[in-house]
Amino acid sequence: MTAAASARDRARAELTREIKDEARRQLAAEGPQRLSLRAVARELGMVSSALYRYFPSRDDLLTALIIDAYNALGASAERAVAGVPRADIRGRWRACCHAVRDWALANPHEYALIYGSPVPGYRAPRETVGPAGRVATVIGGLLADGWSARAAALDGSGGKAAAAVVGQPPRAGEPLPEGLAAQAAVVAAAIAPGTPAPVIARGLIAWTQLFGMTSFELFGQLVGSADPADAFFSYAVDAMADFVGLP
């Protein structure tokens, strides 16, 4: 009786979700290491040992939250990018960056959970790597699109590429340190096929800049300089778009 079987299964799925929701709520209120199974159970009106039917240990609950956080951030970036016309590559880049920032500001503890200091004694298992890569994959796609758009423009107009606010865009033949060229090739193969290594290398810089800036804002490091950070963030996003050569 599949319908009946899935009745129990559905109850199970629902409670699993409720546990995660409550855990997420506590995460938001207290931070990652204050997350306690007992408190979650208490809030749900269960006895703490009951949670062990759903998560074999506290670390497994944490892992589930981490995966959810990566997925939520990734989905938010993907959604934002999909909302901009495909040809407007710079607009998609802006959308991606702002989606990252907005999600981080809206979910500071979840952001800290995945991009802050690693939780001590906790080692991220394999299942996190897929979700963890979603934003990078989006960025890789934009780099690839940006490169091919620019390559097409160069062919057509004899070098009159889009004006850059912040400097010359990367060129395919630019020299790179050897180790980096190899790493960039691997990255390109994975998320930005056909994109030359120098573009990827700059993309890595922009990627680290984006998250560095976001973390700094969230963790209070911009107080006294670029806080509030709205203007700085937008400026940096555009500067980095130029830097990686987006049209």
Added chain:
Amino acid sequence: MTAAASARDRARAELTREIKDEARRQLAAEGPQRLSLRAVARELGMVSSALYRYFPSRDDLLTALIIDAYNALGASAERAVAGVPRADIRGRWRACCHAVRDWALANPHEYALIYGSPVPGYRAPRETVGPAGRVATVIGGLLADGWSARAAALDGSGGKAAAAVVGQPPRAGEPLPEGLAAQAAVVAAAIAPGTPAPVIARGLIAWTQLFGMTSFELFGQLVGSADPADAFFSYAVDAMADFVGLP
């Protein structure tokens, strides 16, 4: 009897240092939130309540460690920069960036303590802001030196500034979003007198990039792309030197 008075005082200062050293050791071994007064006391062969003669609470001990960490990192950057001839501005920038990274890799938990997610329930008091600004102050000095060197060269050579690998250096008149221009002016006044706002704005980008990249390396976010990160790091440091217009 000042000498005798300072005998007791010296004993006190020494034990205070020993407590911090032991706490730092535990920090390195276990991470910030595993730091426990009882464990520190145990290791020192004291009873836990004795620590309250030295630190009024666990948070105060944490604060002391945070200040020490900022100072250690700041001193390390200052030392590295001072070891390079004053005129070699790019060399000093490189030294500064690599000092930050090297210190972070050598003291990962202390780095996480100050640049990772904020410790929950802990609010950094005033005394941290001075030490926290030391690296930024170093960078501000380099931006100022870079700008005045470039301004001098422009005057002398009619615009033939140093060749940039990565694009055109910032110009004084470049447009900035309004809020950012004001913030940049404040920053300039504090740590880079006479430096135009666009240079400062790019400096902020480079600053966030430096720490973003370092945090990503330390927190394992570069695994699968730019790990090991030596080549990428050096490349990014040079790219950012161009980006902020260092000669």
Added chain:
DNA sequence: TGTACATCAGTGAACGCGCGTTCACTGATGTAC
């Protein structure tokens, strides 16, 4: 220089807390014949 007093460092016991995890159990929900 010697004595009476004040200051301070360190002790040891105790308070009250919350945590993760285990285990034998009860009762309800599902399955097989």
Added chain:
DNA sequence: TGTACATCAGTGAACGCGCGTTCACTGATGTAC
């Protein structure tokens, strides 16, 4: 369709742990006259 059995969810008590902090105390070190 009805019964006997298996599976699973949730209970409640318990284990053992370590933590931060307080408090009254002892004894040593310093200070004032």
